[in-house]
Amino acid sequence: MNETAARRGPQWAMVIDLQKCIGCDTCTVSCKAENRTPPGVTYNVVLEMELGEYPNVGHVNVPRPCMQCDNPPCVAVCPVKATYKREDGIVVIDHDRCIGCRYCIAACPYGARYFDFGESYADEMQGADEVQAPEFGVDRGPRRPGKAPVGTVRKCTFCLHRLQRGEEPACVETCTGDARFFGDLSDPHSVVARLAASPRAFRLKEELGTHPRVIYLR
Template sequence: MTETKKRYAMVIDLRKCVGCNACTVSCKIENQVPDGVFRTWVKEMEKGVYPEVTRFRLPRLCNHCDNAPCLAACPVQATYRTEDGTILIDYDHCIGCKYCMTACPYDARFVNPIRKTAEKCTFCYHRVQEGLLPACVTTCVGGARVFGDLNDPQSLVAKLVANNPVQVLKPEMNTEPMVYYIGADRDIMGARYTNLEKGGN
């Protein structure tokens, strides 16, 4: 009997996100992300016209897409996919051309100002390989982030996707993202009402 390959995914329950940015801080510490750039961040947005205004929080990160445009865009194959579907970057081969940044529809990539290579969320792959959860998941005080094997029907992440109306960012791009949101506002997912960008300031 052939063993089913793992397919890692993340579910973010926006009903539980309190906007504390613990995920952002823990990610920067765990992955030694330089000042001014982010692997994950919480986007703060508003919808409506005063005085009828609603405020939303939308945690963002690389979506580790099944149909990832960054893979085809990289001229030196520095961006690659692991057997479990995680999208990673070989920093020794990356030439910092920014083609992958242009190809990504989620603004999830940046150039590391120290290393001068592309960088992004890796689902804390070094931790996952050791049986640990991504740093952002372990420090989420509201329990809004859930990570696991989507191909395991008994995993919490698979159950959440199966039993809740979930949304992905920009579904019209057909990238098949592996980051799912619960409790998202359709307009906000299109980011048409943005007023605060990365860093939340």
């Protein structure tokens, strides 16, 4: 690792091996449980794709968190600078600054952002609104209308609050097929750096120049 990279600190990235993903949706469930996301807000989804033509048809599962782009379109369009990229590479949203205009949702080419309309699981689960998971380290208390993140945009942050405790993102920790890898991309000896350099590696919609921090293996 060079001196400049050492000063900047870790550059977080995720690698997802599509050959190992079994489409179990454990990442989706664990993410919702960890981040206490309301109905209609799902930071981790698994897209299903069919490849080829009958009778030679294949199936692939493509998990899609926020790409944490190095050139994020969502940051460029935010009129109040509520969305910004941290030095460690994670794109976050300041819910106290966000005005809910949703320009960033329209700008995201990956469909990885959601608006919190204030919907709730209270009818299905007792006490659902009493505990609000911290958004990048800030405990916002019980959910209620007029209090962020209700009325603002939400997205995956690589479970930043877990990283601050020295833990992996919930989706990585719970992946049944061990398809997800997380670490410091600036460290050439890290697992993610070695996998990102593999000939199997690719990024979604590379032609857009967004430079995602989520890398896939074919």
